[in-house]
Amino acid sequence: MEITRIRSGHGDPAAIEALLPELLAFDTLINRASGLGEDFDPNPEDLRHSLTSTSRYRSYLTWLGRLDGVIVAKGVAELQLTSNTDTAELWCGVHPDHRRHGLGSALLTVMEDDLAAEGRSALTSYCEIPESVRTADLRGAHLAAETGAGTLPAAAPEVSFLSRRGYGFAQIERCSVAPTATAAELDLDADDDYVIETWRGPVPEERLEHIALLKRRMSTDTPGAEKFGGEESWDGERVRALDAEKKARGEEMATALAILGGEPAGFTQVGHSAARPTVGWQGGTLVRKEHRGHRLGARLKVANHRSLAEHSAVERVYTWNAVENSWMLAINDQAGFATWAWVGLWTKDLR
Known part of the structure; x- marks a missing residue:
């Protein structure tokens, strides 16, 4: 060969x-x-x-x-x-x-x-x-x-x-899949001080550092993160570069961001493209440890699915979660996700 x-x-x-x-x-x-x-x-x-x-x-x-x-x-x-x-x-x-x-x-x-x-x-x-x-x-x-x-x-x-x-x-x-409309119809509004913002496309200028912080925490705060490398370096410049990369690939991101007192508490993102407009791919979802216990993960996903249902042709979204991440799996079950596949993650040290 x-x-x-x-x-x-x-x-x-x-x-x-x-x-x-x-x-x-x-x-x-x-x-x-x-x-x-x-x-x-x-x-x-x-x-x-x-x-x-x-x-x-x-x-x-x-x-x-x-x-x-x-x-x-x-x-x-x-x-x-x-x-x-x-x-x-x-x-x-x-x-x-x-x-x-x-x-x-x-x-x-x-x-x-x-x-x-x-x-x-x-x-x-x-x-x-x-x-x-x-x-x-x-x-x-x-x-x-x-x-x-x-x-x-x-x-x-x-x-x-x-x-x-x-x-x-x-x-x-x-790996699970859900109809966009299922989560969009859920009512998970809560009486607290968290504000959830949604947008489509590039991250607004005033939210660049917020998304950078959350992406940095994604590399350390998710189950099993320590097995797949150390903390990643993220700043507003890298977030903007990623936006440009996605635009070049014909991909648009739908984002929901939770804010409390001007500070980021959590986010979720779904990408979709003109090449396959009815299919969405779950990007990162993270609620910072200090903000867990307020159903923010579910509230963020519902808000983002509502945005997708209203402003895009996306009909279904695929998402991936570690099986030990029981709280996120419960959120997905509530949002109508059903198992589609299983993904094995493997490691090897060449030293």
Whole structure:
């Protein structure tokens, strides 16, 4: 297998554009084989961004494995550039017709060697198992997450592959989906001093530092955060850069922010794009520890879903939560979310 590498922002633009249809076809094939459904098919702008973007905050590496000139395997790694510079989040996939021939292991070995050479020793990866696949194998052997909460079928190809390659099963997340209208119709108004603001698009100037603080706390205050890197550095400039990046990808964010006494208490965000206008993807949701116990998580999500229902074509929203995050799962259940898939989060230390 011939393996080539593409570092985001460093390839020939014309060559990248010519490559896109082939990559889109490969990624679509991988997704359809996973059973996750058409909503998870690749977005052309997201794919283009991972190959062409340049940023002071993060970059991407893509590996392509070919047999007789045809792509049969692909790997991607996301690299932070201003904090957690020893980490990398990676994923690799192999064409269904070419699995169980060692191609995935060969590609992952090259990826790990390349990342180690760049000083990236703390690796994370993930696998996605549809709910239908997990429930079909409840009596078979299951592998438990290191958190002690949640399991995945040990025989699932994605699970056995990462386990054999020395990755530890650190955590499991529940992926859920809800009709936008369900949460929008809930009435969770409360008699307290919290004010919830909503907006669509870029973060208003006066809220940049508030969102930066909440994103910084996202990297430390969510369940299992310590397993996936240290505190991330965020400021208003980085928030604005992320807004510009999302605009370039054709993505619009709907945000709800809770304020108390002029200070940020929590937020939630959902992204959606013109390429798939009826589907929303949950971004970050966080209520600061000192503000928990006021149902702010649920109130923020309801407010944001109301905004989406009124001002967008989004019909359903997907969200991800650690299974030990029982309070957020309860919020999602109340908001009408139903389990769609399970996501295993894996770690490996190359040192």
